[in-house]
Amino acid sequence: MSGDILDNKGSGDAGWQWPAIHPEGRKYGLVVAAFSLVAALLAWETIAWPLGFLTLGVLAFFRDPERIVPQDENAIVSPADGHVSLISQVAPPLELSMSDAAGNPGLGEGPVTRISIFMSVFDVHINRTPIGGIVTRLIYVPGKFLNADLDKASEENERQHILVSRPDGLQVGFTQIAGLVARRIVPFVKQGDLVAVGQRVGLIRFGSRVDVYLPAGTEPGVILGQKIVAGETVLARVGEGKLIEGFAQ
Structure with missing residues (x-):
């Protein structure tokens, strides 16, 4: 949908999509995910599960959804x-x-x-x-x-x-x-x-x-x-x- 023109007459094509993750957040998500994976491989479940949820939280924080910006000069x-x-x-x-x-x-x-x-x-x-x-x-x-x-x-x-x-x-x-x-x-x-x-x-x-x-x-x-x-x-x-x-x- 990025770059598409939509209006109040129904023009354009809009649909729900997963929001992108900004590059600034991908590195943090990967680091936490890596720690979670290591903890899981070592069977440290009490640490692996919280780190897994933290990974999702970090990625959600850096989400970067598309927005429909009003084209009104005022x-x-x-x-x-x-x-x-x-x-x-x-x-x-x-x-x-x-x-x-x-x-x-x-x-x-x-x-x-x-x-x-x-x-x-x-x-x-x-x-x-x-x-x-x-x-x-x-x-x-x-x-x-x-x-x-x-x-x-x-x-x-x-x-x-x-x-x-x-x-x-x-x-x-x-x-x-x-x-x-x-x-x-x-x-x-x-x-x-x-x-x-x-x-x-x-x-x-x-x-x-x-x-x-x-x-x-x-x-x-x-x-x-x-x-x-x-x-x-x-x-x-x-x-x-x-x-x-x-x-x-």
Whole structure:
């Protein structure tokens, strides 16, 4: 199904398929599987069975399913699977707000809406770009490994800032944040790369969070606590905003 065009008129061919395992996870799966096999050959069943289940867990963590990405120039799609843990008005981090050494503008210092998406170990951890354009900024910042659900994790945890700019001047910044268990952020792109909306840009290993900074004048199209899907859920539409309410039930 990868690369196929599907629409709301029934065009295209869609069907269920086993999700691929990202290459980053295959080596870990093979290592754990090897230990499980050795334990089984030595008749250490109390070790072999847990290692076997751990192998399946590692492979599931690194699953990389295809996503149907909306082709709408006003849509800002979710960069991560998970649930919306925070929605707040904040100033963007300095790495995204300031102009760079070449004079290219950042997001500015004024407050914008930040949507924080928490990913548990059960979510897909491949991250995608919210809009298409050029990666004009990619900045890694070492830090702590606090619980990613905490608000201060945005400023204190290990993180990687990414700024994507469209030819029409629209910019969306987002930050991959390592969490209590996550210990490595793996980029798939570099500064200067051209990316399509919903394209894979990196992953965070073993539980984490992604913050998205919406353009000024754009309000969230999702609700606090909502479950969202990377590359498919529309977080917001440029220049649009209205109150959206929901009931937990």
